[in-house]
Amino acid sequence: MKMNPIQVSNLTVAYDRKPVLQEVTFQMPEGKLIGVVGPNGAGKSTLIKAILGLIPTASGSVEIYGKAYRTQRKLVGYVPQRGSVDWDFPTNALDVVLMGRYGHIGWFRRPGKKDTAIAMQALDKVGMKEYAGRQISQLSGGQQQRVFLARALAQDATVYFMDEPFVGVDAATEKAIISLLNELKAQGKTVLVVHHDLQTVKEYFDWTLLLNKRKIALGPTEEVFTVDHLQKTYGGRLAFLDTQVSPSYVVQP
Amino acid sequence: MSYGAWIMLTGSLVGVSCGIIGCFLILRKMAMLADAISHTVLLGIVLAYLVSHSLEGIYMLIGAGIIGLLTAFLVQVLHSSGVQSDAAIGVVFTSLFAFGVILLSAFAGKVHLDVNHALMGEITFIPWNTLTIGGVDLGPSAVWMLGIVLIINLILIFLFYKEIKISSFDPAMATAIGIPVMFIHYLLMSMVSITTVASFDSVGAILVVAMLIVPGATAYLLTDKLLVMLLISAVIGVLSAIGGYYAALVWNISISGSMASIAGLIFATAFILSPRHGLLSKLLARKSIISERT
Ligand SMILES: Nc1ncnc2c1ncn2[C@@H]1O[C@H](COP(=O)(O)OP(=O)(O)O)[C@@H](O)[C@H]1O
Ligand SMILES: [Mg+2]
Numbered sequence: 001m002k003m004n005p006i007q008v009s010n011l012t013v014a015y016d017r018k019p020v021l022q023e024v025t026f027q028m029p030e031g032k033l034i035g036v037v038g039p040n041g042a043g044k045s046t047l048i049k050a051i052l053g054l055i056p057t058a059s060g061s062v063e064i065y066g067k068a069y070r071t072q073r074k075l076v077g078y079v080p081q082r083g084s085v086d087w088d089f090p091t092n093a094l095d096v097v098l099m100g101r102y103g104h105i106g107w108f109r110r111p112g113k114k115d116t117a118i119a120m121q122a123l124d125k126v127g128m129k130e131y132a133g134r135q136i137s138q139l140s141g142g143q144q145q146r147v148f149l150a151r152a153l154a155q156d157a158t159v160y161f162m163d164e165p166f167v168g169v170d171a172a173t174e175k176a177i178i179s180l181l182n183e184l185k186a187q188g189k190t191v192l193v194v195h196h197d198l199q200t201v202k203e204y205f206d207w208t209l210l211l212n213k214r215k216i217a218l219g220p221t222e223e224v225f226t227v228d229h230l231q232k233t234y235g236g237r238l239a240f241l242d243t244q245v246s247p248s249y250v251v252q253p
Numbered sequence: 254m255s256y257g258a259w260i261m262l263t264g265s266l267v268g269v270s271c272g273i274i275g276c277f278l279i280l281r282k283m284a285m286l287a288d289a290i291s292h293t294v295l296l297g298i299v300l301a302y303l304v305s306h307s308l309e310g311i312y313m314l315i316g317a318g319i320i321g322l323l324t325a326f327l328v329q330v331l332h333s334s335g336v337q338s339d340a341a342i343g344v345v346f347t348s349l350f351a352f353g354v355i356l357l358s359a360f361a362g363k364v365h366l367d368v369n370h371a372l373m374g375e376i377t378f379i380p381w382n383t384l385t386i387g388g389v390d391l392g393p394s395a396v397w398m399l400g401i402v403l404i405i406n407l408i409l410i411f412l413f414y415k416e417i418k419i420s421s422f423d424p425a426m427a428t429a430i431g432i433p434v435m436f437i438h439y440l441l442m443s444m445v446s447i448t449t450v451a452s453f454d455s456v457g458a459i460l461v462v463a464m465l466i467v468p469g470a471t472a473y474l475l476t477d478k479l480l481v482m483l484l485i486s487a488v489i490g491v492l493s494a495i496g497g498y499y500a501a502l503v504w505n506i507s508i509s510g511s512m513a514s515i516a517g518l519i520f521a522t523a524f525i526l527s528p529r530h531g532l533l534s535k536l537l538a539r540k541s542i543i544s545e546r547t
Contacts, residue, residue, distance in 0.1 A: 103430030
């Protein structure tokens with residue numbers, strides 16, 4: 001039987017007893033680009049963190065290819081929100097990308113030639129090879145995001161979780177990221193991306209998960225990304241949404 | 254070795270140990286926690302004495318290690334149950350330290366330590382308090398203790414370098430790939446504790462904090478590489494110790510106070526002159542932007 005790359009069952013997460021995710025259940029198909037869409041504070045980041053075991057869950061379970069995340073770490077790559085780290089940390093781009101190898105290296109060992117080669121290749125893939133030695137605080141927002149993506153590539157994973165990789169990046173970086181995502185997909189990898197720009201959802205993602213504390217809808221984007229579902233997800237805030245969503249309907253063949 | 258040389262060696266060992274550990278404290282924004290631990294270990298020292306009836310280094314290190322970890326642990330518990338982290342540190346710091354002071358004054362007759370000594374240290378007496386084994390004088394016992402602690406610190410940092418680095422830079426990613434971030438946190442706090450105790454006799458609690466924070470903060474201004482930052486910080490620790498000793502000789506002032514002042518002076522210089530983060534380079538950059546515009 002073919003296993004699901006991501007299987008979340010009845011997941012509930014609360015911060016200080018305030019529920020943030022309630023009874024979320026879903027299975028993700030293999031080899032798809034999946035967008036996770038919902039308003040600010042909907043629990044999108046929380047969902048990823050709970051799946052990766054970064055925060056305690058109140059109930060529910062998560063399986064990656066049929067097994068607990070703990071035993072499947074090497075299959076999973078993670079791109080946190082760019083703002084979650086201190087970019088003044090004294091280190092350079094290559095060093096950050098090498099951190100993607102740490103999970104494979106194990107205790108008491110240093111990254112070797114092979115790891116450096118993999119990291120350089122990852123930097124090359126995101127068009128950042130010339131910046132390998134650059135101090136990370138000297139990079140633009142888009143370049144920092146590319147470094148984070150390169151780090152995830154260096155993890156050499158099968159399932160990827162990316163938290164708002166398109167936020168605050170230039171158009172060139174956005175293009176680079178999307179072609180990278182498609183390349184990962186072509187290799188049969190599953191990529192789950194938290195995304196906030198409704199206009200590009202249809203263009204970028206095969207599947208969409210609409211989330212607002214609860215799962216609103218999940219499925220192929222053309223079936224799920226409807227005004228009706230969006231209204232449920234965004235509630236009263238849809239007035240301005242109409243104008244945002246309709247153009248992409250127009251261009252849609 | 255001469256009297257002065259022993260004092261400079263003692264100060265340098267404090268400077269190197271504290272300087273290296275301090276870099277990680279700066280990067281993890283934990284200067285306050287180190288400040289707390291450097292005081293609460295007093296309780297560990299007193300308890301260790303009351304249990305073992307001896308002032309031997311090993312008991313002091315164990316006592317301080319335990320109380321240092323307890324401090325970090327209590328702060329963590331309070332913080333994760335909703336208390337703001339600086340308030341959590343304040344509460345744990347003052348209660349454990351006060352408890353230590355009470356015990357110390359209650360058993361003052363029996364313990365050779367006094368509060369003043371613990372806070373200010375007495376590096377002047379270090380060279381006379383020597384370690385003798387089998388009738389052979391092996392030099393000041395403080396130097397031995399500091400040397401051993403430095404070696405322990407260096408070994409731990411060497412062994413766990415990449416884990417410490419990633420859990421300082423990106424704890425979420427570190428946790429996701431299976432690195433025990435909490436273990437690394439407590440490991441560092443243990444290193445802070447034993448370093449503080451070893452440095453107590455010579456420079457005292459207050460100046461340990463200066464040595465923990467100032468060299469690291471200075472090195473942070475001067476480099477973009479973690480390894481280089483550790484080296485610069487250690488060198489600044491040594492320079493402060495040696496410079497502080499000579500300054501104390503010339504002006505006839507407290508040696509440990511003078512060592513901390515030199516460290517402060519080096520920081521001020523770096524703060525003004527640092528090529529990238531310094532005041533001067535920022536001023537110049539601003540000037541050149543303005544003149545470009547006009
Ligand atoms: N560490 C935290 N402690 C308490 N509440 C939190 C924490 N992180 C997030 N929250 C709250 O949980 C909710 C969901 O947050 P998040 O998952 O970051 O939303 P999203 O990524 O969809 O914008 C928000 O209301 C936020 O305020
Ligand atoms: Mg978020």
